[in-house]
Amino acid sequence: MPWQEVSKMDRRREFVALALAEGANRRALCRGFGIHPKTGYKWLRRWAAGEALEERSRRPRRSPRRTDAAVETRILAVRDAHPAWGARKIARCLEREGVASPAVSVVHEILRRSGRIVPPRGGPPAGLRFEKPAPNLLWQMDFKGWIRLADGSRCHPLTVIDDHSRYAVVLAACSDETGATVRAHLERAFGRYGLPQAVFVDNGTPWGAAAGAPWTRFGVWLLKLGVAVLHSRPYHPQSRGKNERFHRTLKAEVFALRAFRDRTAVQHALDAWRQTYNLERPHEALGQAVPASRYRPSARALPAKLPAVQYAQGETVRRVLSGKDYVTFRGRLWKVPTAFRGETVAIRPLAADGRFGVFFATQQIASIDLTDRKSGAHLSEQVTAISPD
Numbered sequence: 605m606p607w608q609e610v611s612k613m614d615r616r617r618e619f620v621a622l623a624l625a626e627g628a629n630r631r632a633l634c635r636g637f638g639i640h641p642k643t644g645y646k647w648l649r650r651w652a653a654g655e656a657l658e659e660r661s662r663r664p665r666r667s668p669r670r671t672d673a674a675v676e677t678r679i680l681a682v683r684d685a686h687p688a689w690g691a692r693k694i695a696r697c698l699e700r701e702g703v704a705s706p707a708v709s710v711v712h713e714i715l716r717r718s719g720r721i722v723p724p725r726g727g728p729p730a731g732l733r734f735e736k737p738a739p740n741l742l743w744q745m746d747f748k749g750w751i752r753l754a755d756g757s758r759c760h761p762l763t764v765i766d767d768h769s770r771y772a773v774v775l776a777a778c779s780d781e782t783g784a785t786v787r788a789h790l791e792r793a794f795g796r797y798g799l800p801q802a803v804f805v806d807n808g809t810p811w812g813a814a815a816g817a818p819w820t821r822f823g824v825w826l827l828k829l830g831v832a833v834l835h836s837r838p839y840h841p842q843s844r845g846k847n848e849r850f851h852r853t854l855k856a857e858v859f860a861l862r863a864f865r866d867r868t869a870v871q872h873a874l875d876a877w878r879q880t881y882n883l884e885r886p887h888e889a890l891g892q893a894v895p896a897s898r899y900r901p902s903a904r905a906l907p908a909k910l911p912a913v914q915y916a917q918g919e920t921v922r923r924v925l926s927g928k929d930y931v932t933f934r935g936r937l938w939k940v941p942t943a944f945r946g947e948t949v950a951i952r953p954l955a956a957d958g959r960f961g962v963f964f965a966t967q968q969i970a971s972i973d974l975t976d977r978k979s980g981a982h983l984s985e986q987v988t989a990i991s992p993d
Contacts (some may be wrong), residue, residue: 612981614879620651621645621883621896628900636796636901676714678703683720688856691715696886735768735889740902742767743800744847745774745811747781748854754865761874762789765802765850769898770887772850773797775878777870783810783822785851791906794829798902802832804847811835819969820942827967828910853881913948913965919949931962933972938962940970 619637623630634644656837675698682694689697691712698705705711736742748761764774774841776789803826805811810822812835821835860878864870882899886892915921922931926946930937933951940949940962951961951972962970 616647617883620647623648625900679711679714693886696892738799739766739768739899742804743803744804746847748851759867759870766899769895771895771899772878772881774872777874781809786810794906799829799831799904802834806836819941821943824943827965835919914949923948938972979985
């Protein structure tokens, strides 16, 4: 779905939030949002002057005469607007609004008394977390399980979040899980937010090929852009905990609340919720800050043309033939992943004697062990497999 389906007011709010982040490149941000710099600075001036960019309540930030009953009413109103939010998030929202919130335990008790608390199932959440020190060092990407729509079709929600800030850079209602579909959404995200250093994915389609092979043409495209591709351990979804937790939140706050007619309806709901998640929803792992407060676009812009992979002068370079999965080295054939057919690779020595790595740009994609006489195949035995160098 195109970005233009997000309302103009939501686009303004997202722009302002990112432009106010420390170190933000506002000119580049204007280009990413497709607006003139004068327009971007006009929005920032309006924001600084206290002029709202969207329809919001005009009530005063502080209400010293508000009664306890009014505070309780407000707590329940926030909960009803966001049924999956707990006491900490609601208390934080009241503080942002200028309302003197009671203690988190009191807010929880109000929710419990009103019948709005549902005891969680399962054990306590895992406490061990890792986090990249800055935005765009790692994006976690996955498909949430498909859902059946009222028109009989399937919707495959694609999610991409920044590891450091938890900012949702992509939230799309897709018709399939192909590499072409994911690439189209990533190209739009790269155009707006720039390129990450790496993406973290599982081993399923389209990030992994059949029979457990980790490389696909989609992954090769990312490597050409200078984006490393990191795969999680097979059958260990907990290693991508942020993505898994994001999917739980998405299910609780979007898909558990209503049924959808078609993918257009899903996309409208995802666009609205993405704004709430990035700009309004307090995040417990961020100290109840919002993801937009920790995110800024990458300084690495999406190139207009896909760059060719460059290797240093003097390196041992081989081209993988378009119809074969082999390269030649030291009189033997060595297998490389099928996804690299037609590409140029480099063979570089590793730390151990007799062992080499096959690299595509900076990514090692295969290994060569000259000490193992059983690995590889002699050219004399495979004379039809590949032409000599």
